[in-house]
Amino acid sequence: DAGITQSPRYKITETGRQVTLMCHQTWSHSYMFWYRQDLGHGLRLIYYSAAADITDKGEVPDGYVVSRSKTENFPLTLESATRSQTSVYFCASRRSLAGADTQYFGPGTRLTVL
């Protein structure tokens, strides 16, 4: 089915481990985004990508790495996970940055860092 998917949906890891969260969209949208959602903060933008091989920092990029070798995939890597990175992570995509375009969100990944 067409849409935007995230995997895994739930992940528990330990401090210092590397973790990669996957995001895949089937619409060939140019823009993709990673957000984290924490109580009291709403969603905060970590990184976004305008196209394959083009990425840019958002509001809270420290401790995260992204890549986009293919238009449909936008993985988010925590190179050395910390407890402060325990959060729910949302991937999103949109066709363009025109405000009228809809931003589609994935179902989210709940990450716990012990």
Place this chain on the structure above:
Amino acid sequence: AQTVTQSQPEMSVQEAETVTLSCTYDTSESNYYLFWYKQPPSRQMILVIRQEAYKQQNATENRFSVNFQKAAKSFSLKISDSQLGDTAMYFCAFFGPRDNYGQNFVFGPGTRLSVLP
């Protein structure tokens, strides 16, 4: 930098009644977009309504409408004839230029709405 504030962490309303959720934002830009998203317990983010800043007319989508006051930087959401399925977290969001560099998508902290039977 833009900010979005939602001053009501939690609200409740009786089924079939009307409720208004508040949102204020801060930006020096004149062209931008505002959104309300709904997040039910399933955690999916669902677009409820959008408003273009250059339009004076308030957006409406069925039972959902907004009161957009550009000068006051206020963007409230009114839900009429509330239904049990409206129970969710509601996020106000801003989308627009980011300090002369790229675009920015900023979310408020959310308002948890409970519709009571």
